[in-house]
Amino acid sequence: xxxxxxxxxxxxxxxxxxxxxxxxxxxxxxxxxxxQRLKAPTGFWPGSKLSFTVSCTANLGTLLLVELESKAxxxxxxxxxxxxxxxxxxxxxxxxxxxxxxxxxERVVLRDSVATLRHKETSPELxxxxxxxxxxxxxxxxxxxxADGIPHTVHAEFPCNLPPEVRFSFTKDKEFVFSSAVAFMKxxxxxxxxxxxxxxxxxxxxxxxxxxxxxxxxxxxxxxxFFGYQFLxxxxxxxxxxxxxxxxxxxxxxxxxxxxxxxxxxLEQEMEKGNVFLCDYERLRGLDGNLxxxxxxxxxAPLCLLFSTPQETLVPIAIQLFQEAGPENPIFLPxxxxxxxxxxxxxxxxxxxxxxxxxxxxxxxxxxxxIFTVATMRDLPAAHPLFKLLLPHTRxxxxxxxxxxxxxxxSYGYFPKFTAIGNDSMMxxxxxxxxxxxxxxxxxxxxxKERGLEKIPNFYYRDDGLELWKIIFxxxxxxxxxxxxxxxxxxxxxxxxxxxxxxxxxxxxxPHAGFPKSFSTVEELVKxxxxxxxxxxxxxxxxxxxQFDYGGWMPxxxxxxxxxxPRRKGLATEHTVSDTLPSVSSTVNTMxxxxxxxxxxxxxxxxxxxxxxxxxxxxxxxxxxxFQTDLLQIEKKIETRNKTLELPYTYMSPQNMNxxxxx
Numbered sequence: 047x048x049x050x051x052x053x054x055x056x057x058x059x060x061x062x063x064x065x066x067x068x069x070x071x072x073x074x075x076x077x078x079x080x081x082q083r084l085k086a087p088t089g090f091w092p093g094s095k096l097s098f099t100v101s102c103t104a105n106l107g108t109l110l111l112v113e114l115e116s117k118a119x120x121x122x123x124x125x126x127x128x129x130x131x132x133x134x135x136x137x138x139x140x141x142x143x144x145x146x147x148x149x150x151x152e153r154v155v156l157r158d159s160v161a162t163l164r165h166k167e168t169s170p171e172l173x174x175x176x177x178x179x180x181x182x183x184x185x186x187x188x189x190x191x192x193a194d195g196i197p198h199t200v201h202a203e204f205p206c207n208l209p210p211e212v213r214f215s216f217t218k219d220k221e222f223v224f225s226s227a228v229a230f231m232k233x234x235x236x237x238x239x240x241x242x243x244x245x246x247x248x249x250x251x252x253x254x255x256x257x258x259x260x261x262x263x264x265x266x267x268x269x270x271x272f273f274g275y276q277f278l279x280x281x282x283x284x285x286x287x288x289x290x291x292x293x294x295x296x297x298x299x300x301x302x303x304x305x306x307x308x309x310x311x312x313l314e315q316e317m318e319k320g321n322v323f324l325c326d327y328e329r330l331r332g333l334d335g336n337l338x339x340x341x342x343x344x345x346x347a348p349l350c351l352l353f354s355t356p357q358e359t360l361v362p363i364a365i366q367l368f369q370e371a372g373p374e375n376p377i378f379l380p381x382x383x384x385x386x387x388x389x390x391x392x393x394x395x396x397x398x399x400x401x402x403x404x405x406x407x408x409x410x411x412x413x414x415x416x417i418f419t420v421a422t423m424r425d426l427p428a429a430h431p432l433f434k435l436l437l438p439h440t441r442x443x444x445x446x447x448x449x450x451x452x453x454x455x456x457s458y459g460y461f462p463k464f465t466a467i468g469n470d471s472m473m474x475x476x477x478x479x480x481x482x483x484x485x486x487x488x489x490x491x492x493x494x495k496e497r498g499l500e501k502i503p504n505f506y507y508r509d510d511g512l513e514l515w516k517i518i519f520x521x522x523x524x525x526x527x528x529x530x531x532x533x534x535x536x537x538x539x540x541x542x543x544x545x546x547x548x549x550x551x552x553x554x555x556x557p558h559a560g561f562p563k564s565f566s567t568v569e570e571l572v573k574x575x576x577x578x579x580x581x582x583x584x585x586x587x588x589x590x591x592x593q594f595d596y597g598g599w600m601p602x603x604x605x606x607x608x609x610x611x612p613r614r615k616g617l618a619t620e621h622t623v624s625d626t627l628p629s630v631s632s633t634v635n636t637m638x639x640x641x642x643x644x645x646x647x648x649x650x651x652x653x654x655x656x657x658x659x660x661x662x663x664x665x666x667x668x669x670x671x672x673f674q675t676d677l678l679q680i681e682k683k684i685e686t687r688n689k690t691l692e693l694p695y696t697y698m699s700p701q702n703m704n705x706x707x708x709x
Contacts, residue, residue, distance in 0.1 A: 074106025288498025336468025
């Protein structure tokens with residue numbers, strides 16, 4: 047007899063265990079063991095490691111595959127989460143077969159953990175299994191067109207339509223539902239039963255859970271220095287760019303702003319020095335405002351000019367609320383009346399809300415992450431090294447995006463009901479944002495250079511982000527260089543198909559996006575995969591995790607404005623400002639949403655934490671360990687830096703970001 051020792055590990059997550067009958071079949075180059083039951087009298091419990099013996103009369107040859115099947119007992123079927131199977135052959139060879147998925151009544155065929163490129167397969171049986179598994183995956187993960195001009199989505203209307211292995215865990219699911227209920231209950235219970243605010247002081251009673259940063263925002267949101275600071279280290283550090291020449295439609299003169307510049311200097315001189323910056327919200331041009339409860343809401347498409355002072359602060363020096371220059375489109379200045387200037391800044395902050403939430407948050411992290419995830423599931427088999435590398439960075443992404451589409455951007459969701467941009471303008475804006483999407487803008491070093499932000503002081507998003515990019519690049523290079531040469535990259539048809547799927551379904555084959563259509567070198571591949579991991583971890587943390595900090599005080603991040611942008615100066619009063627603020631209902635729902643989007647669950651894996659073993663080779667394992675060491679070092683560096691800051695910047699600390707988009 048040939049005895050194979052089997053160790054079966056059940057995942058350490060709630061409800062992972064089962065009392066079902068579990069069967070195993072070992073498949074070798076010579077024959078198979080036949081299906082044999084793994085008898086566990088007390089069942090397979092979460093976290094359990096159970097040992098069994100599979101005896102075979104014949105020599106199986108080289109062990110290739112392990113087949114698992116779960117069959118219901120009389121009391122009914124319950125799914126089982128198998129983490130891995132370890133097989134020790136009669137010759138003492140240990141082979142790890144990763145699973146990390148739920149088993150219902152279907153059969154699952156596993157291969158060992160050694161990553162292999164398709165053109166390096168030596169076994170016809172393994173090549174056939176590779177092809178069959180991809181064929182099956184493409185039936186499970188299909189593309190769907192959500193709307194014209196928008197990146198495609200996974201074909202699943204509800205989370206329950208997804209395969210079990212990509213859905214929320216039991217813990218995540220229950221905690222998420224509970225957090226949603228708590229967020230809306232807490233804020234609604236504090237909400238006055240009326241439509242509009244009488245004064246800003248009323249808002250204070252609504253903030254149910256103040257963070258240190260939120261309290262700072264509440265005290266400082268009117269200050270120009272804080273207004274400027276947010277373009278660098280707030281929710282959206284992606285809009286600002288250096289201004290070396292004013293746009294033709296923004297006729298700011300040096301005389302207008304001379305009192306806000308160093309004595310004796312001109313606007314032209316400061317632009318030449320690299321001290322002038324611009325935020326242009328041109329994508330909002332011409333969009334109609336929404337109707338909320340039959341009341342008209344308003345949008346602006348402002349241009350905002352900012353100056354980096356000798357004191358190393360960033361302050362606004364001119365704001366124009368519409369794109370077309372003219373007598374009914376005044377340029378607002380810090381020297382205008384307090385309420386004129388505050389109102390102009392509020393319309394900029396509302397434009398920020400739309401750019402941040404729809405472009406830089408939804409499109410450039412969530413929707414792209416879904417593209418990366420579906421392409422990975424469809425085009426890369428489990429044995430592919432890139433699949434193993436990226437799988438932890440896809441966790442829970444598909445479900446959170448399905449829920450976001452239902453809750454936030456559907457025709458009955460948050461945006462159509464409670465924001466100024468509404469449904470039709472939202473879709474038009476998203477289409478414009480997709481057309482502006484470029485590959486270089488997703489690669490942080492290229493993006494910083496293109497926007498001319500290399501030298502602006504106190505830009506912590508840039509400083510932390512560039513260090514993280516280097517660390518992720520080093521990690522990805524260490525893994526992929528182990529498996530690939532340039533020739534391997536060019537030969538790998540699975541890899542090239544993966545890239546094609548992303549280009550077609552994510553960038554919609556836009557020829558102006560600068561997106562690679564194929565990979566020729568390891569360096570090209572490493573840069574692209576670095577972008578993928580950076581996007582779903584660091585970049586998402588940067589634009590997501592501070593939403594309650596900066597958006598919990600509504601005047602700083604208004605989702606809607608109820609009065610038209612001013613066409614003349616000198617008319618705004620305190621009453622005008624309070625009348626312009628979002629309604630009570632819009633405020634309440636926005637606060638609940640941003641609270642929820644920042645409330646992570648306990649079932650999370652921080653960047654670099656890989657509890658599921660997918661690589662068994664020594665070099666990839668060492669690369670993972672080095673990655674974790676490098677992340678810990680930058681974490682400590684950020685912590686030390688933040689001790690010296692009045693307002694700490696924590697969003698790019700690895701401990702505060704997940705491997706994947708899970709919220």
